[in-house]
Amino acid sequence: MIDNIKPKEATAIVNSLLGGVVPKLGVQHITVGRSPEIAAFLQALNDVKNGHSMVKFWIGDFGSGKSFMLHLLNTVALKQKFVVANADFTPDNRLYANDHKAVALYAAIMDNIAIQTKPEGGALATLLEKWMEQVMSRVAAAENIPLPSIRDQKHLPKVQAAIMATIQELTDVGGFDFGTVVMKYYEGYVTGNDTLRRDALKWLKGEYRTKTEARRDLGVREIINDLNYYDMLKNFCRLFVSMGYSGFMINLDEAINLYKIASSATREKNYEKILTIYNDCFQGKIEHFFLNFAGTREVLENERRGLFSYQALKSRLETNKFETSALRDFAQPVIRLMPLTHNEVFVLLQKLKEIFDFNYQSQLAITDADIEAFMEEMFNKPGASEFLTPREVIRDFLNILSLLRQNPELDKKQLFGDIQIRDERPGANDSAVDAIEVL
Missing domain, CATH: 3.40.50 (Rossmann fold)
Incomplete structure (x- = not known):
């Protein structure tokens, strides 16, 4: 039932769902309905x-x-x-x-x-460097400079001029400072100045709190703030599209x-x-x-x-x-979004059992009939119709699988019977109003 799942995805799914949060990887393998x-x-x-x-x-x-x-x-x-x-x-x-x-x-x-090659996040620097490589290639072609030589510091002004020209075309608001900071990042990138790169990235991520600091570190007069951040998001959108992204x-x-x-x-x-x-x-x-x-x-x-x-x-x-x-x-x-039906929950638990076995290289003796018995216990408990969420169903199911893997002698039917329904709705136990749900 589970095709082409990677070990890293299986581990992320099991660990995240046991922790009550949505996995960042592999969600496509547990999608139903x-x-x-x-x-x-x-x-x-x-x-x-x-x-x-x-x-x-x-x-x-x-x-x-x-x-x-x-x-x-x-x-x-x-x-x-x-x-x-x-x-x-x-x-x-x-x-x-x-x-x-x-x-x-x-x-x-x-x-x-x-981005697809860095799905866990933190890809801004990767994107900037990819874009800069594109700009360097264009400058090298236009100026008849051998590509390996375009990184030489003597060509730095030409590439920086191309960066600024491109940024000015792409941006409506804040283009000069935006372009200046990207040029600083490029300078740090080709000269190996990690401090300059970090400062430029700090500005682009909106982490400077005072203009004085930004001017001292990067020579720019403005910073990204509460008033202009949306304009910067639009600038980045245009930049990403210019790189070939959808x-x-x-x-x-x-x-x-x-x-x-x-x-x-x-x-x-x-x-x-x-x-x-x-x-x-x-x-x-x-x-x-x-x-x-x-x-x-x-x-x-x-x-x-x-x-x-x-x-x-x-x-x-x-x-x-x-x-x-x-x-x-x-x-x-x-x-x-409508809640999952009981049939959809059943299919989901089947998938989770397969992923659990794949992750731990096990073969637990949990049949479809056992999954049905587990669901019957869950959904017929007092308070289930009012309080029960798929997140709790999933977590209890995986908790039982975890116990059975480590203690094969346990009676699964008794574990099913020990299930208790908790009110996990926001505010029920002074929790956040909309705690993260799995499904």
Whole structure:
């Protein structure tokens, strides 16, 4: 049932799910019941490849699979040659702020940039160096300079001039400082000055807090801040596309942390920023840009604190009035994620058992009938209909497999009977309002 899984992926899946979080690697091997959503997403990716931009809101109850879906989208987009970044909203990360909380979100995005050859993130330096190699090749060809010689310091001004010219063509706002810093990175790259490279990367990732520091280290007058970080994201999007990538996709999870902002004025400013991005994407003001948000129904629909409290967003995000549970519209901006059916959970547990055996080179005596018995115990427990989430089903199942692997003499039926249902919903035990769910 599980084809072409790599040992590293199997280990990531087992360890992450046992820890109650979504694995960064291998999510495609445990995907069930999401074919229509993925088909619609592939179509949206194709539109973005062709120059359009897109914003999607993945909405569902706790346990419906929002975080898992974003990780799956990440895997699919990387295979389609997108540059991808993932970040979570937190009390200290948001879209609008005047106390460094917006640029903190930007820094998290830039720190998590991934490409297919570096899916775990941290790929910004790799991308910059790849682009610089492209620029060097163009300069060498235009100036009839042997390619091995283009790195000589005597050619540094020519390459820097080409870098600045290209950056100026690609950028609308902040192009001069952006280009100057990229030139500094190039200088450090070809001369082996690691300090200069680190300082340039620090600026590009929005980690400078004062203009004085940036001017001292890099000779630039501006820094990336709460007001201009979105312009820099658009600059990077154009840069990535100029390198040959399909586009730039950003996944933002835990939108509940925008909903939880205490100040109504600040909350509204964050929703206004979402509206700005939404309008830019759908009005063609930016190309090859894809932004995904994930949040609960309350985040979307609450008319006092949610996105619907901002009338301009409500009018854009209201569900297609002709949509039903049987007749879905996956082309609209809001995609509502339905919980997995019992049949889909059964298929998922079958896959997990195979991955577990593959990871530990074991062959546990767990049959399909045993999986059915486990599910019957889980779903018939008091409180299961109200509190049980796929994350808890998965974790309990893997915990039992782990015990049986290490203690083959244990009675699996007794382990099934010992299962207890816990209320893992946000707030039930002073936990975060939208804790990361697996599925």
